[in-house]
Amino acid sequence: MTGSEATRRFRDPGDSLPAWGDGRRLRVGLLGGSFNPAHDGHRFIATEALRRLGLDEVWWLVSPQNPLKPTRGMAPLAERAAGARRVAAHPRIRVTTIEARLGTRYTADTLAKLRRRFPRTTFVWLMGADNLDQISRWRAWSSIFRNHPVAVFDRAPYSYRALASKAARRFARNRLPLRKAPVLAGSEAPAWVFLPIRRHPASATAIRAGRHGAGGTPA
Secondary structure, eight states: OOHHHHHHHOOOTTOOOOOTTOOOOOEEEEEEEOOTTOOHHHHHHHHHHHHHHTOSEEEEEEOSOOTTSOSTTOOOHHHHHHHHHHHHOOTTEEEEOHHHHHTOOSHHHHHHHHHHHSTTOEEEEEEEHHHHHHGGGSTTHHHHHHHSOEEEEOOTTSHHHHHTSHHHHHTGGGBOOGGGGGGGGGSOSSOEEEEOOOOOOOOHHHHHHHHHHTTSOOO
């Protein structure tokens, strides 16, 4: 069995997503990433999104493998998902490894399949300013903006550069003022908002470095 086949056959016993075709009208924020490992900074963004964007839930999409990140030092998917659930610990934050089941590598493909599976759900893409800065490197990146409202969270020191990035400039006319953040989920895409938030000190890179320095194996 190839690595990609093994990923598609992966079944996460802790996956808490609703059943396929769930008919409820929900407003769901999607936070994707390696979560290698998950930390309180991820949880802080999720709870801020719930509070400031009027969302019903936030789903953490634990990626089998980020195409822009090296495989070395990446903990197994099941381990990262289990760690994310321990950190999330919130009734309105769901942790899922759905990309492994869908067999998707790229965010745009994942979002397209989620829209088909949950046609009555409104998805809002959540990301840090560091990702806005380099999202133009993602496959079919503009379709993310054209098909979903997007919330970008301040993340020093990337924010100034991010707001001058290719993506920010291309969709400059679609940026909503901060006061309209509560209605972002109900806005027709393309629509995005930049959310200043207090800086959170947690960093997956620093956590991995700390483990390695302590004599452990980097996650």
